[in-house]
Amino acid sequence: MSQLGFIGAGNMAEAIIAGCIESGLYQPADLRVYDVAAARLEHLKDAYGVQGCASASTLIDECATVLLAVKPDKVASVLELNAKMLESKLVISIAAGVALKTMEAKLPAGSRIVRVMPNTPALVLAAASCVCPNAACTEKDVEVATAIFGAIGLCQVVPESQLNAVTALSGSGPAFCFLFLEALADGGVKAGLSRELALKLAAKTMEGSARLLLEKNLHPGQLKDMVTSPSGTTIAGVAALEERAFRAAAIAAVDAAYARAVELSKA
Numbered sequence: 521m522s523q524l525g526f527i528g529a530g531n532m533a534e535a536i537i538a539g540c541i542e543s544g545l546y547q548p549a550d551l552r553v554y555d556v557a558a559a560r561l562e563h564l565k566d567a568y569g570v571q572g573c574a575s576a577s578t579l580i581d582e583c584a585t586v587l588l589a590v591k592p593d594k595v596a597s598v599l600e601l602n603a604k605m606l607e608s609k610l611v612i613s614i615a616a617g618v619a620l621k622t623m624e625a626k627l628p629a630g631s632r633i634v635r636v637m638p639n640t641p642a643l644v645l646a647a648a649s650c651v652c653p654n655a656a657c658t659e660k661d662v663e664v665a666t667a668i669f670g671a672i673g674l675c676q677v678v679p680e681s682q683l684n685a686v687t688a689l690s691g692s693g694p695a696f697c698f699l700f701l702e703a704l705a706d707g708g709v710k711a712g713l714s715r716e717l718a719l720k721l722a723a724k725t726m727e728g729s730a731r732l733l734l735e736k737n738l739h740p741g742q743l744k745d746m747v748t749s750p751s752g753t754t755i756a757g758v759a760a761l762e763e764r765a766f767r768a769a770a771i772a773a774v775d776a777a778y779a780r781a782v783e784l785s786k787a
Contacts, residue, residue: 585612604628
């Protein structure tokens with residue numbers, strides 16, 4: 521692939537860089553990074569061997585694909601300042617809440633833009649990302665974007681109309697998982713385990729359960745039934761969760777996050 525440049529060198533940019541190099545999708549020499557914080561550029565250069573750029577315009581000039589990893593409130597100014605140079609580039613944005621039409625309004629007509637919603641497990645190359653190309657994107661553009669985010673985990677193509685739902689589920693979802701993980705560990709501590717052991721067991725149990733579902737491609741109900749023997753410990757716990765409307769609470773959490781994502785996207 522041709523050169524890929526990152527405007528913004530925060531944690532998410534670093535995760536994507538790590539995934540691209542580890543997967544062999546890009547060589548360090550093919551990656552460029554620009555950030556106002558010189559320390560971040562030095563860190564990425566030392567850790568991954570990527571090349572830092574003195575300015576955003578220098579980076580754009582050298583790269584066929586430009587990934588915007590800046591804060592959402594900085595996207596408009598970056599696009600406006602570099603609009604002419606970005607006209608011939610594939611622009612990928614991971615800025616939450618910044619719609620395709622908003623970015624299109626800052627760039628020349630026909631600019632190719634892909635909006636992406638990754639999530640924080642990208643930091644350990646286990647992201648769940650969804651990409652939304654605009655109408656000007658080619659099939660090759662979509663392939664480039666999905667390859668980049670496939671290097672850090674699962675990647676799916678969705679229409680932008682579904683991105684608020686994606687934000688609510690996989691964007692906010694890690695927080696819900698951590699909340700449940702912490703509660704599982706608390707249960708273990710209540711039953712007599714040390715905090716350290718309870719956290720490790722809870723985390724590995726969640727990780728293993730997710731892998732089992734993805735690799736066996738079975739319905740979660742089937743997997744639950746594999747553990748739930750008659751009059752056993754698991755069904756007693758399941759019954760306690762059902763009595764407290766556990767599933768209804770989880771659905772309500774995603775629904776509330778979705779409603780808030782809609783509000784923010786309108787704002």
